[in-house]
Amino acid sequence: MTLTKAVRLLGATTLTGALLLSAAPTASADQVRDAQWTNAYFDLDKVWSVSKGDGVIVAVIDSGVDATHPDIAGSVLKGYDPSGTGENEHPTVAHGTSMASLIVGHGHGNGAGVVGLAPSAKVLPVFKESASGGDAIPEGIKWAVTHGAKVINISQGSYNTSKSKPELTEAVAYAAQHDVLIVAAAGNDAYDKVGSPANEPGVLAVAATDKTGAVWSKSNYGPQVMIVAPGAEIVAAGACGSGQYCMDDGTSDATAYVSAAAALVRAKFPDLTAGQVADRLVKSAKVPGGGQGGKLPDPHYGYGVLSPYDALTADIPAGSPQGPLAAVAGTGGDASPTQGAATGGGADPAKTLPASPNMVKKSSSTGLGVGVVLAVVGLAVILLVIVLVVVLKSRRKPAPVPPQGMPPYGAPQAWPGGQQPYGGQPYGGQQPYGGQAPPPGYPQQPQPYGQQAPPQYPHQGPGGNQQQR
Structure with a gap:
């Protein structure tokens, strides 16, 4: 196969820019496999000695998947097209087929064609009409969840809405409630914001x-980015001009590889939650040399x-069920669990997620001990006062004893970093990770004394515990 000039074939509905691999009369299919530089990069033989993704279903919400392509034949389930046009099985755009091949591709013949990272997994194609607005994505997420998907790949993106649509938030919550991991592409416009x-x-x-490990020049970035994967000069299956293969650049391809790695982990560790799978992927990721001062998370990296072999073999405790994923409204989870040491980890401290300003820190056993000590001291003071009063009363007429009202326990505490819970300015039209209203029952920010009367505790001894925010 020979490469031709880069052309965009797929438009705004995808997050991939495609290069044609046009067929030449003397070209062999082995050239396609040879052009897959990621195979050596991931060291597939080593990865596959541990897991190939057996039994895991990965939904691909995209342009549909051509199940007749020889490199993925037998690895594609029927899927769903909410539009009713049958694009899930007979796509007119090759993008979904390409993403499927990077996940479950097994090639054909003797070392020919494209191989994916999880060749023993299955792809469940869900057709999505376009990338504008929310359209079929929420419905596709719910359909995929109810039809057995354990990972959902969304190599799509949009900036057309100023805030998250309720139906999308609800669908993501539905996936979280059913232990399904959603993996999505950041976008291909070099914007300092991540798409929906x-x-x-x-x-x-x-x-x-x-190929060098540097961030692809057109990759979007921002605080929501959690991991990076190869996304430049990626060879994939799918009709491209007159050939059956394309060479792509984009966060689409990177997303497909991360989804495939998630399938490998879910097959190897079937008892892990979706959040714990994400945790293994994040904690095992290779620290980039180009990170800002070596500090992570980096908005680009x-x-x-992604390091699939390490995700499968590293000694990483399961940790919090939610892992590094931000809390989803309506799931009843903690506000934003941390990973690494904070979740029983033993992971590299440099990869420990910072504490979220939305997270409520529960009182520790040390705090309980201090409270008991203060209560004992307070009781001793009260007994001493009683003794003094009795002595003074026996000597002279007792003077009025001033009321012993207890002052409020401490002053209202500021939120870490001066940030307000569920606050901040809109980030690219949406608030990053936690931009929705607080879920019912979430503690509200205390008003400073002066705006409301300080609480009195006439019957409470000193030293009661209070949640720290």
């Missing part, structure tokens, strides 16, 4: 790197570069 649905809380957002 990758910017939704609870979604694992993916950016792209090139997230927590590092």
Whole structure:
């Protein structure tokens, strides 16, 4: 196969820019496999010695998947097209087929064609009409969840809405409630904001790197990016001009690889939750040399570069069920669990997620001990006062004893970093990870004394515990 000039074939509905691989009379299919530089990069033989993704269904919400392509034949389930036109099985655009091949491709013949990262997994194609607005994505997410998907790949993106649509937030919550991991692409415009649905809380957002490990020049970035994966000069299956293969650049391809890696992990560790799967991917990622001062998360790299073998073999405790994923409204989870040491980890401290300003820190056993000590001291003071009063009364007429009202326990505490819960300015039209209203029952920010009367505790001894925010 020979490469021709780069052309955009897929438009705004995808997050991939495609290069044609046009057939030449003397070209062999082996050239396609040879052009897959990611095979050596991931060291597929080593990865496959541990897991190939057996039994895991990965939904691909995209342009549909051509199940007749020889490199993915037998690995594609029937799927769903909410428009009723049958595009899930007979796509007119090759993008979904390409993403499927990077996930479950098995090639054909003797070492020919494209192989994916999880060749023993299955793809469940869900047709999505376009990238504008929310359209079929929420419905597709729910359909995929109810039809057995454990990972959902969304190599799509949009900036057409000023805020998250309720139906999308609800669909992401539905996936979280059913233990399904959603992986989505950050976008291909070099913007300092992450597109929807990758910017939704609870979604694992993916950016792209090139062959050198540097961030791909057109990859979007922002605080929601959690991991990066190869996304430049990626050879994939799918009708492209007169040939059956394309060479792509984009966060789409990077997202497909991360989804495939998630399938590998889910097959190897079937008892892990979706959040714990994301945790293994993040904690095992290779720390990038180009990170800002070595500090992570980096808005371009997230927590590092995908390393499937390490995700399968590293000694990483399961940790919090939610892992590094931001809390989804309506799931009843903690506001934003941390990973690494904070979740029983033993992971590299450099990869520990910072504490979220939305997270309520529960009182510790140390705090309880201090409260008991203060209560004992307070009781001793009261007994001493009683003794003094009795002594003074026996000597002279007792003077009026001033009321012993208890002052409020401490002053209202500021939120860490001066940030307000569920606050901040809109980020690219949406608030990053936690931009929705607080869920019912979430503690509200205390008003400073002066705006409301300080509470009195006439019957409470000193030292009661209080939640720290």
